[in-house]
Amino acid sequence: MHKHHFGGIITVCLLLLFFLTGCQNNSSRITVVGSSAMQLLAEQAGNDYRLAHPSSNIVVQGGGSGTGLSQIQAGAVQIGTSDVFAETQSGINAKKLKDHLIAVVGIVPIVNKDVGVKNLSLTQLQKIFTGEITNWKQVGGKNESITVINRSKGSGTRTTFEDIVLKGKKPVAAQEQDSNGTVKKIVASTPGTISYISFPYANDQNIQKLSIDNIQPTNQNITTNKWQLWSYEHMYTKLKPSKATQDFIDYMLGSKVQEDLIPKIGYLSIKDMKVERDSNNQVTKIGN
Template sequence: MRKENVSKLLVVLLVVPLFLVGCGQSKEKITIVGSSALQPLIEQAGNDYHLAHLDSNIVVQGGGSGTGLSQVQAGAVQVGTSDVFAETQKGIDEKKLQDYPVAIVGIVPIANKGVGVKNLSKKQLAAIFTGKITNWRQVGGKNLPIIVINRSRGSGTRTTFEDLILNGKDAVNSQEQDSNGTVKKIVNSTPGTISYISFPYANDENIQKISINHVQPVNKNIPTNKWSLWSYEHMYTKGKPNKATAKFINYVLSKKVQRDLVPKIGYLSIHEMKVSRDSENKVTKLGN
């Protein structure tokens, strides 16, 4: 046999097995888009799930709750994640979507360490975010102008914060950012700033977490609504999910994830709540 023919045969023998292996490992892609507040949990759950299911391909992206809901409703992604109920969002038909609440997340006001304030009343907090209080000295802090950093419109974290703190009042015009992580970096480095982020991102000692009415922003205060600034984390599908998507959602709702991973990253399991909240923010005490 000629040398060049032998070389071609060897190439074929090497390529064919690789092709067959590739065919045997075809992956069904699950794209999950939306809430940056839920992103750390879903990313880690996706990584852990992949280790046990090597044929899985889970892609997790942020973009905000509004983006997640609109994308899943359009059928562009398999899952849209959201901090808010679908029925509260304009242009979203909740009847077309299937809701899977998978965790509870706290939201905390944060300020730059140099402002000299660790606690605000709910009234003071609302006055800051509506522009009525403009200097930290007005609330017992340093003589520094207050710089408000808001989340972008479409953010579920912003919607929850404004619903529960501003009570329908308009927020002051301010710089807007589209993710929890970016907000934290800006507050960390910019004197006089204040904003709000979800608990899993509030693990930086260089930011000042603000108590409200002297209630500390910790997970143990959420189940009874003592700390009332919290929201459900939803995974939405358009109608009944396909088999691969359903398996992953069931994994996120499993005892293993709810008991171990959810609190490890900074969330609360849905099973720990002593109260429930509906889409109109009405809180109801749950039975024993």
């Protein structure tokens, strides 16, 4: 009986140990949700971080900036990623979130290679996305109908694109897609199509990147705002994130990510910027 009782204690102790270990792993789980423009960077950094910190547990998902902001506000995730400032989104209380600026990403209009156009003026681009220009021959291309592919409503990339290109005008009714990868595939395979994606996804020979007013879509041109289609990549946390979450944010802001990974996969480090932009899209020179 005494022996049996002792065995019972061991079983309880093992169960308790198992339970505590399980809880510990769970508390170190960091779920990152939101911007599809930032997904590539977050996934790669998350993989590198896991290799260096075997006890960490980082899960990265897309879903769009709107989803990232609402999920972090609800406390459903540890990090919400966004291409737009939280204060610009209705229903989001930015004062209860902490903003970590991680990188800058460019946005580029892309077309199917068959349309015969490599450059548009900003006005022409606007008129295509508002439905005023409907055939490629109107902008020096083929006699072919224009098919607009837009991004989903919660997309931060779409918000930035429409703020800078449409300037408050109503977008044409169009098919909507929520991920950069899907948009790229559709444009590459469908004659007459136009859309826009983030720079890191645009390194593909099967699509035609457009210049705007003869300005090339390069990271160098973003640093001075010569190329105006760009946004910050934000990681939002609660005001007091867990230690595990803060450690990962610190890693994202550290030299390994900022100096090595970010330029390697096509983003821009904040440190490279010669201008900054506020939540109202007002651009000022850094140092002024």
